[in-house]
Amino acid sequence: MHNPFMAEALAQAWKAYEIGEVPVGAVIVHDGSILCSAHNLRETDKQAVAHAELLAIQAACHKLGRWRLDDCDLYVTLEPCSMCAGAIINSRMKSVYFGAFDAKAGACGSVVDLLKPGLFNHAPVVYAGIMEDECEKPLKDFFKELR
Amino acid sequence: MHNPFMAEALAQAWKAYEIGEVPVGAVIVHDGSILCSAHNLRETDKQAVAHAELLAIQAACHKLGRWRLDDCDLYVTLEPCSMCAGAIINSRMKSVYFGAFDAKAGACGSVVDLLKPGLFNHAPVVYAGIMEDECEKPLKDFFKELR
Numbered sequence: 426m427h428n429p430f431m432a433e434a435l436a437q438a439w440k441a442y443e444i445g446e447v448p449v450g451a452v453i454v455h456d457g458s459i460l461c462s463a464h465n466l467r468e469t470d471k472q473a474v475a476h477a478e479l480l481a482i483q484a485a486c487h488k489l490g491r492w493r494l495d496d497c498d499l500y501v502t503l504e505p506c507s508m509c510a511g512a513i514i515n516s517r518m519k520s521v522y523f524g525a526f527d528a529k530a531g532a533c534g535s536v537v538d539l540l541k542p543g544l545f546n547h548a549p550v551v552y553a554g555i556m557e558d559e560c561e562k563p564l565k566d567f568f569k570e571l572r
Numbered sequence: 573m574h575n576p577f578m579a580e581a582l583a584q585a586w587k588a589y590e591i592g593e594v595p596v597g598a599v600i601v602h603d604g605s606i607l608c609s610a611h612n613l614r615e616t617d618k619q620a621v622a623h624a625e626l627l628a629i630q631a632a633c634h635k636l637g638r639w640r641l642d643d644c645d646l647y648v649t650l651e652p653c654s655m656c657a658g659a660i661i662n663s664r665m666k667s668v669y670f671g672a673f674d675a676k677a678g679a680c681g682s683v684v685d686l687l688k689p690g691l692f693n694h695a696p697v698v699y700a701g702i703m704e705d706e707c708e709k710p711l712k713d714f715f716k717e718l719r
Contacts (some may be wrong), residue, residue: 473639473663474621474630483621492620507686508658511679516620530692532658537684537691539654544684545677554585 430454430500430523431556434508437464437477444469444508448511448563450499453485453494460497461485478509482516483503488509488537493517498502502560504553510539513549575678576646578671578703584611584624585649585710591616595710598624598648600632600641607644608632624648626657640664649707651678651700657686660696667697671707672701 430452437450441464463480466472478501481547486492494516505513510532513521521540523533532539533551542548547563577599584597588611599609610627621711625648633639641666649671652660657679660668668687670680680684680698689695 451585467639469639470633472630472633473641474626474633474659475639476662479621485620486619491618492614492622494620500718506658506662507692508655508662511653511655511658512621515623529585532654537686539679539684556585561605
């Protein structure tokens with residue numbers, strides 16, 4: 426089923442694809458509209474923490490002028506890693522919608538589940554597999570070309 | 573036992589204490605000397621991701637011009653949370669030395685152990701409880717004053 430916010434996250438993932446980054450995109454929604462969007466910039470910025478979700482959370486805090494994002498939703502094309510799941514917890518994000526699953530680094534159910542209610546002092550509502558096939562496409566294309 | 577790098581991380585924690593931040597400090601060591609240091613700035617910067625370790629990793633990548641910190645060591649006064657443990661994994665940090673344990677949010681053994689060898693594609697060597705009592709002191713003082 427089409428989701429306009431995930432579609433924008435996917436457009437961000439394709440932007441990452443075009444510049445040779447592992448293609449992951451994210452958007453943060455506040456008051457029913459897109460507050461900010463980002464894509465992976467690890468190679469471009471030579472920066473270990475420049476994942477799409479972390480950049481989007483940084484931008485959202487900056488825009489709203491507060492660290493607490495408990496009235497925001499995150500849409501991301503790939504299951505967040507430990508760092509990004511931790512940033513989701515630290516920002517008290519209301520909900521997380523992710524597309525593809527990450528069997529090797531996914532920290533929202535695949536390898537570990539850091540967003541499990543009761544584990545830490547905050548757990549967002551998690552919706553997994555949103556537009557999963559479309560979200561997998563840039564990743565599959567990217568890794569096929571690498572080989 | 574005194575450790576000069578942890579002593580500098582501790583000095584950073586006291587800087588955070590002075591400005592009303594949860595007092596945690598970190599330093600990154602490269603080629604036997606301090607490359608960069610940071611302390612928690614969540615309230616000051618109104619930024620959910622502004623933990624000491626994450627800021628130090630960002631600064632180290634920026635200084636070295638690469639995302640891979642596999643020849644660097646991180647010293648931090650408190651056990652890293654999920655976000656920071658994930659940033660440690662993503663930056664391929666060689667070793668992590670931490671002081672106090674964090675029973676509520678610690679992701680290096682206390683609540684979960686994200687740095688356990690074999691769990692993800694990288695696991696640093698972890699040294700826990702370095703100058704533990706000294707590292708606990710600013711945190712204990714801070715939370716005592718809050719109550």
